[in-house]
Amino acid sequence: MFVRIPKLLNDQALARIDEILAEAPFIDGKKTAGAQAQKVKNNLQMDRENTPDAKEVEGLIAQAVSRHPLIRTMAMPVRVMAPMIARYEVGMGYGIHSDNPFIGGKAGELRSDLSCSVFLSDPDSYEGGDLVAMTDLGPQKIRLPRGDAVIYPTGTLHEVTAVTSGVRLAAVTWMQSRIADPHKRQILAEMDILIQGISKAMPDSAEQRRSSKIFGDLARLWSVD
Incomplete structure (x- = not known):
């Protein structure tokens, strides 16, 4: 499941993020990578410990992810990790890898069901x-x-090809879903979209109430702590 999220960040949020990142120090991304990823x-990456407004940047992005209706439908997130802000200068890239299944320290670790990449630079x-994802279709x-995002299963092999000119800025965050099984999550997402259509076409109808009940029953049955 790859889902594009148009305009996750509005112009005001992007302008504030630009302002903060223009003054933020960046450090070698290998410092936060595991043994395999370091290769x-x-x-x-933004040095969050030495960026005074780091939490504001992270909050703007994490809140946008948590509150976006399409992400809530497709991902059903119960937790969203504070994003990492990555900077790619000429010659920099990130070879083929998959993200860790568990992310964060002991106090804030989550199971990473879905990854979310947010594009902070104008593609021109x-x-x-x-960003290249390795799928069954190649x-x-x-x-x-700029401002758009994509969500995809965290276990997906992917890479960022080397930058040949300019600078690429992006944010990456991870979500733990209420529904761990991706197939069950997809069923619920499709049901949610169906219910939204029924609600518009037949508001306050028996069909709306019945379908909402079935959705709730399945969500409770399939949810995990």
């Missing part, structure tokens, strides 16, 4: 730097407008 990771401002290039 293929070549980027910079840099060359290369494509490699799929994902290059979205």
Whole structure:
């Protein structure tokens, strides 16, 4: 499941993020990578400990992810990790890898069911730097407008190709879903979309009430702590 989220961040949020990142220090991204990822990771990450407004940037992105109606439908997130802000300069990329199944420290660890990449740079401002997902149909290039995002299963093999000109900025966060099984999650997402259609076509109808009840019963049955 790959879902594009158009305009996750509005112009006001993007402008504030730009303002903060313009003054933020960045450190070697390998410092937050595991042993395997260190072999293929070549980027910079915002040094959150030395960025005074780091929590504001993280909050703007995490809240947008948590509250977006399409993400709530498709991902049913129960927890959203504070995002990492990545910077790719010329020659930098991130080789083929999959994200860790559990992310965060002991106090805030979550099971990473879904990843979310948020595009912070205008795609015309840099060359290369494509997010490429390895799918059953072969490699799929994902290059979205500034402010858009894509969510995808965390276990997906993917890479960021080397930047050849300009600078690519992106945020990455992870979600733990209320529904761990991706097939059950997809069924509930399709049911939710169906219920939304019924609610518009037949508001306050027996069909609306019945379908909502079935959705709730399945969500309770399939949810995990």
